[in-house]
Amino acid sequence: MAFVVFEAFQQLFYAENFNNGVPMDVTFSEVLKGGMLRWGLWLATSVGLVYYVRKFPVKSGYELVRKLLAYGGLLLLVLLLDIALAALVNMPADEKSWSVFTELFQFYFFHKAPIVFVFLVVVILLVHFFQYKSEIEVYIQELGDLKNTNSKLYKQMKTTERNVMDTAKVIQVRVGNRSQIVPLEHIVWIEADDYCVKIHDQQGKAYTLRNSLKSLEEKLPSDYFQRIHRRSIVNLKFIERIEWGPSASVTMQNGLELPLAQSRIKSVKEAMN
Template sequence: MYLLNYIKTHKRILILIVSVLLLTITFETSQQLYYIKRFNLGGDATFFILLKNQAFRWFVWVVLSAVIFYYIQSTKIKKDLTFTHVLKYASLILGLVILNVVIISINQMLTYDDTFTISNLTNEYLPFFMFQKAPMYTLGYIAITIIMHLYFANEQLQIKVQDLSELKLTNARLYTQLKDRVDDRTSVLNIKIGNKRKIIPVNEVLWIEADDYCVKVHTVDKNCYTMRSSLKALLPKLDTNFLRVHRKAIANMTMIKELSMSNTPNLILNDNTEIPVSKSHLKTVKDFLSDH
């Protein structure tokens, strides 16, 4: 299945490989024919006879290269080659090269009707083809091993990227579903006082006053705490009962006793503190009071 998918998605690369292979076969055939003619080795060898022999030898090489493909495909590939990987690949390549040489040596003996003996095979044919074909076969298998290793390593990386992408989409969907249900507003204010921290429940806050780059938090127990923040940054963290009523004030609307409309609008808190209400925020304050 992997082999078929690889062929479909890498047609251009495979066409290039096949072209190089055909050129190699043609070159080796021409080279062999040249030596036969040049050194008068005799025989009735022709270009097409030699071409057939060379094609068979490289066909065997191609068929056995599938072993490399399936071995790498079934192995857990990592991007970085370890010494163990290199050792296993080297052993596999060496074994395939020897198997190639044995097969084409036996085929050569049978083709020329030579006497088939172990002595003849090991003393004549195996050494000849080992020197003639082993270097090219080895280089070819090394190239295929590197290509296959990189291909499957990249494939596993793509799978991990896809998994992470799907996880991201899942988390985004969950966030969209839950963001309206989850109230991420703070229930306390954490205020640093010297080397200590004061935790103030927001339901004990009367109002918050802007003071340069800080704010003053006024509480029901008549205390006032300075907090390094701004009204704009603080408001989204507070409960919806807190309203911006002035450019310098946020009021806890649950602590409001009344809205005074004399001269200038003011909110009167339960402790009789008066907080000015700007014209731009007056409608918001009225709407809130009318709804509650």
């Protein structure tokens, strides 16, 4: 509407200063009415263009040239139709002749064709924008649903993995060029060692495993193994005695005494019970 109002003032300016074919006694309201009528007709004729573009949008770079040619041909037809309608609605009532129509057609073609062309191109771009905007919103919603589904599956897999570790009674440790199978029931305690852990068995042997103590704790069956300190996990069945005082400690059956963190006393008591 702002553009149509501006165009009406422009027409009056041209009429008063350059006498471009508009009667000198024309009023602003008449010019505005004519502009609104023309743009209303052009909007109406663009409906077919909108329908075609929505039905046959550009979906890939491979079909870009072919679609642009089709859009260009349809755009040219709509443009010529718009100019012809502009000439028809502005023909004087007492001069209905082909020569007058031709003259008005030429005038509006050179005067309005660039603006109408840009208008129709913007229509094509807007149709693509809103169509793909809707598709992208649906796609984002689907991605959100997929993320939620994958999160649930991930949790199920972690639970399954832990259950498998609970039922699997061994840990596989790489020793040189071979793999050593260490039964869980033979493990006395596990010690944190920088970025690795040391697994101590009941025969006094120690095996190094490249894993964190926290990660290994999550995989071990909690009814057998308990974290008693930030640096150690023990097998409950190998505990000889537990001191619950301020200097809490756990003594294993092989005589090894390990510190018991105050923050771990409650969970160890529950496990023992």
